[in-house]
Amino acid sequence: MKKAFCVALLIALGLSAYEIFSSPDPLKAIYIHTGFYSFGFCVLSVLLAWLKRRVWARRVGLAGLAFGLLHLLNFIILDKYFDIYDILKQISTSPFIQLGLGTFMLLLGAGALSFRTSMRYKKTRSALVYMALALGGIHIFLGVKIPELIEYICLGFGLGACFVKFILILLKNKNRKFKKHQI
Amino acid sequence: MQITDEKFFKNRREFIKLGAMASLTAITAKAKALGLNSDDSLKQVLQSQAINNTNKDITDFKDATTYVNFYEFSTNKSVAAKQANSLDTSNWSVEVGGLCDTPMKLSYDDLLKFKLYKRVYRFRCVEAWSMVVPWVGFELKQLIELSRPKSDAKYIKFTTLYDPNKFPDQASSFPAITYPYVEGLRLDEAMHPLTLIALGMYDKPLLGANGAPVRLVVPWKYGFKSIKSIVKIEFTSEQPRTTWQSLAPHEYGFYANVNPDVAHPRWSQAKERVLGSFSRANTLLFNGYDEVAPLYAGMDLRIEY
Numbered sequence: 001m002k003k004a005f006c007v008a009l010l011i012a013l014g015l016s017a018y019e020i021f022s023s024p025d026p027l028k029a030i031y032i033h034t035g036f037y038s039f040g041f042c043v044l045s046v047l048l049a050w051l052k053r054r055v056w057a058r059r060v061g062l063a064g065l066a067f068g069l070l071h072l073l074n075f076i077i078l079d080k081y082f083d084i085y086d087i088l089k090q091i092s093t094s095p096f097i098q099l100g101l102g103t104f105m106l107l108l109g110a111g112a113l114s115f116r117t118s119m120r121y122k123k124t125r126s127a128l129v130y131m132a133l134a135l136g137g138i139h140i141f142l143g144v145k146i147p148e149l150i151e152y153i154c155l156g157f158g159l160g161a162c163f164v165k166f167i168l169i170l171l172k173n174k175n176r177k178f179k180k181h182q183i
Numbered sequence: 184m185q186i187t188d189e190k191f192f193k194n195r196r197e198f199i200k201l202g203a204m205a206s207l208t209a210i211t212a213k214a215k216a217l218g219l220n221s222d223d224s225l226k227q228v229l230q231s232q233a234i235n236n237t238n239k240d241i242t243d244f245k246d247a248t249t250y251v252n253f254y255e256f257s258t259n260k261s262v263a264a265k266q267a268n269s270l271d272t273s274n275w276s277v278e279v280g281g282l283c284d285t286p287m288k289l290s291y292d293d294l295l296k297f298k299l300y301k302r303v304y305r306f307r308c309v310e311a312w313s314m315v316v317p318w319v320g321f322e323l324k325q326l327i328e329l330s331r332p333k334s335d336a337k338y339i340k341f342t343t344l345y346d347p348n349k350f351p352d353q354a355s356s357f358p359a360i361t362y363p364y365v366e367g368l369r370l371d372e373a374m375h376p377l378t379l380i381a382l383g384m385y386d387k388p389l390l391g392a393n394g395a396p397v398r399l400v401v402p403w404k405y406g407f408k409s410i411k412s413i414v415k416i417e418f419t420s421e422q423p424r425t426t427w428q429s430l431a432p433h434e435y436g437f438y439a440n441v442n443p444d445v446a447h448p449r450w451s452q453a454k455e456r457v458l459g460s461f462s463r464a465n466t467l468l469f470n471g472y473d474e475v476a477p478l479y480a481g482m483d484l485r486i487e488y
Contacts, residue, residue: 024246024458025312078461086453096449142449145310146359148258 002059009063012037030074035143038067039136039154042107042129046161049126058114061129065111068104075100099139106132127165134162225295225319229386233301233317237471239457239464241303242314244385246459251392252308253411254359255343255350263392270349270391270412277397281417282336285329291396294382297321302379304402306409307441307470313455318400319383324374326416332370336418339373341366341399344414360426366410367423367437368401371478377402380413403469405439436488440479441470445488 016033023029041064048057080087090097110128113121137158141151235241249264256263277294280286299321307313327339345363347354353362372378379400382389389395394411401408407427417423427435434448443453443466454463469475479487 024243024250025456026461027456027463028310028312079463081463086451090451093446094449094451144258145252146254146258 005056005059027074027078030078031071031143034067034071034074035140036150036154038064038071038107039133039140039158040064041067042133042136043157043161046129046133061107062111062114065107068107071100072104096139096142099135099142103132103136103139106135127169130162130165133158225299225383225388228299228301228319229383229388231301233303235303235315235317237303237305237315239305239315241317243459247314247316247384248390248392250312250314250458252310252406253392253394255352255362255364255412257352258359265392266351267391267395270395272391272396272412275396275414277413277416279326279330279416281340281419282333283418284331284333287330291382294321294380294397297325297380299382300379304377304379304400305470305472306400306402306406307455307466309405309407309435309439309447309452311447311450311452311455311466312458313464313466314458316384318379318381320379320381320400322376323378323380323399324376326380327370327374330418332418335420337370338419338422339368339370340415340417340419340423341368341410341413342415342417343410343412360430364410364426365423366399366408366425367419368408369422369478370418372401372475375475375478377472377475403441403472403475405441407435408439438479438484438487440468440484440488441466442468442484442488444468445485 016037020026020029020033041060045057045061045064048054048060076082076087080090091101106128110125110132112118113125113128118125135158137155140158141147141155144151147155250260251264251267252260253263253267256266272291275291277289278286279289299319301317301319303315303317305313306316332339343362343364344350345353350362352358352360368378379402381394381398381400382396384390384393389398394409394413397413398411399409399413422437425435425437427439428437441452446452452466455466456462457464
């Protein structure tokens with residue numbers, strides 16, 4: 001199963017590379033492929049967590065983080081040529097870039113909390129992933145001149161999943177307080 | 184850029200004086216007699232060599248004809264390009280009217296009678312990608328002089344064909360943008376010799392994907408100003424409300440001049456991705472066409488973006 005997952009990842013990377021090199025706008029193609037793969041893997045990770053497949057949720061989530069890192073590296077290296085001034089200017093002025101960076105930082109945090117030694121931070125990790133989905137969905141939505149169906153789906157899923165999770169946490173806390181009160 | 188021959192210039196002035204009294208047929212006949220009517224057919228001009236003084240390589244034909252925005256077909260560039268190339272442009276005509284003395288309806292063949300040029304222009308999209316394209320067309324100025332705008336005409340409005348049978352997104356219940364697509368220029372911008380009405384590109388007549396059969400090319404403005412598949416040109420006294428201005432006024436202004444110092448609210452405009460490569464280039468003010476700067480003298484380009 002592990003091997004199959006690695007092969008699937010390699011195929012995804014290979015297909016992306018083909019699309020990128022055959023695109024008239026390869027930089028944009030890298031953004032699109034790494035961005036959507038990152039978001040897609042995070043969505044899959046959340047779905048697997050819902051299905052109680054925690055080990056796979058973690059692995060798939062880390063794959064999402066890896067594609068997120070490629071997305072960020074494309075911004076820093078190929079797009080900005082390590083122009084620190086330009087990068088900082090973009091970060092300080094563009095909400096779109098701030099959202100993207102925020103998403104990556106949240107994913108990075110979730111990734112750091114996914115090691116066996118930090119298993120007790122499960123709830124925090126989960127909250128970070130959901131928040132990353134919400135910010136990532138908005139980032140994808142804002143990245144295009146005119147959003148297509150796929151951008152609406154990403155936005156809807158990102159915000160929807162985050163909202164549902166928030167409500168579930170609230171209900172859980174309410175029930176806990178109610179039970180304590182009864183005791 | 185090609186400089187208009189003095190003979191043509193003088194003849195044109197004489198010709199314009201006659202414009203008002205003549206019907207379009209008479210005008211074109213007179214134009215031919217005066218030499219305004221190019222002896223070069225579209226085919227000859229398409230096959231001619233143009234001087235490329237953009238300091239950049241001409242973009243690969245395939246890239247320039249497949250990486251396009253044409254929302255009337257699809258928001259997906261390659262899908263739009265494929266669908267647009269089957270656009271039926273037979274019996275196309277362009278109506279010229281509004282505040283002018285000589286309103287007219289021009290067929291595609293009429294448009295071919297203008298003096299045609301092949302010009303290599305830089306093209307910069309607001310999405311921060313750029314290309315270099317050899318266009319074939321005529322200076323919009325020629326058409327404006329022919330239609331004799333009235334003194335109160337200050338702007339020129341362009342409209343793309345509205346035909347849901349030809350453009351799938353116009354028939355959609357959830358269209359990507361509002362239709363018909365409308366663009367506009369100030370009259371002096373439209374009169375600038377760089378402003379071109381294009382009928383072809385590279386060595387071919389315009390493909391559907393690139394705005395067949397007739398489109399505008401304003402090389403110092405973002406690509407969305409260069410409206411495709413034009414059917415109507417009107418002279419107006421008021422600034423026309425353009426499609427993108429209506430959709431997102433805080434993001435797209437009427438002028439839409441290429442300006443590296445005025446960022447799009449969601450992305451920087453300081454650099455551009457050069458189509459067909461991984462390279463990035465610095466974006467130049469007015470896309471490097473400094474000769475248009477006097478048109479905007481005294482204007483704050485950060486406010487009037």
